[in-house]
Amino acid sequence: MSNEGQKSQQSEEVDLGQLFKVIGRGFDKLFKFIASIFIGLYRLVIALLSHFYRRKLWYGLAIVIGVVIGFVVDSKSDKLYGANMFIETNFKSAHQVYENVKQLHQLAIDKDSMRLSKILGVDPSQASKLKGFYIKASIDENQVAEMYSEFYMKLDSLSRTTMTFDRYLGSLHATDYPEHQIGVASTNKSIFRLIESRFTNKLIDNPYLENLVITNKRNLELEENALKSQIQKTDSLANEYLKIRINESRKDPVVGSGTNLYLAGDNESQGLLMDESKVIEKRLNLEELRREVNLRKAEEYGVVNVLGGFPETGYDIREWTDKMKFVFPLVLFALTLGMFSILGLGKFLENETKK
Known part of the structure; x- marks a missing residue:
């Protein structure tokens, strides 16, 4: 029994060792693949830089010509x-x-x-x-x-x-x-x-909208006139109330006597003496409504407000794409790059056919 246990333990150790080796090889391949990508990008960048460096005069001449032509075209075209x-x-x-x-x-x-x-x-x-x-x-x-x-x-x-x-x-x-x-x-x-x-x-x-504006103006005028009339009546009521107050203050006070003044439909049914603050509050409310009407007259003066x-x-x-002084240099630069790419591809194909 002890020999079988030792063999089983050794077998498990071997299996784990092989598993770790497989995982290690997998990581090694992964790292090499990632490294190959960076190496490839590095070589590509170096190749491009080398290409542009060897032909810098051609590319510089293409950019200068493009800028000059672009300025001429822009100067003759409308902005x-x-x-x-x-x-x-x-x-x-x-x-x-x-x-x-x-x-x-x-x-x-x-x-x-x-x-x-x-x-x-x-x-x-x-x-x-x-x-x-x-x-x-x-x-x-x-x-x-x-x-x-x-x-x-x-x-x-x-x-x-x-x-x-x-x-x-x-x-x-x-x-x-x-x-x-x-x-x-x-x-x-x-x-x-x-x-x-x-x-x-x-x-x-639009005739309908124009008629709607005219009708709205008339309605606002009518509403403003109605508010003016109510304000005038409220002012008259306040003045009468003030006169009564003055007259009452000049009389000798008699217990249980006095003058009652009521607003219609307000405190009359309750038999309460009208407080002058109610009249003032009502007038303030009417003035606020009048200001709102004036604001609406300004905001709804026409179909549109500018x-x-x-x-x-x-x-x-x-945009920059509409300005030829930027477009022409890019176009000539791209044409120059395309020309050299075609020439390079031709040489590559020629060498491949000779093999």
């Missing part, structure tokens, strides 16, 4: 200028605004300068300088949170359990936001102020 306008839409007019901007953009792409000049009130030569009209929602995270809170409060208890903020945010479209950024591109940097007035009128070119108009002149909106 592209841009400017932005920020607006706030009222009366659910965002759909109409987006459609009108898309129409103007299509006219600019089609180079229909005659129609653009008629719409924007500029000469056809100036309208031909317009290259594009763009619009996107101006998203403010705080404003979106307020929109979600207002929307969430209108939901019933069942809908609230499923309507998360992420789901609400995913359901929004560009036209659902109140503020928008409109961009105009042109090769004339001074045209933006010239088209601003007619451009804004074009954004709201939060920020076009600047006096535009600014260069070209």
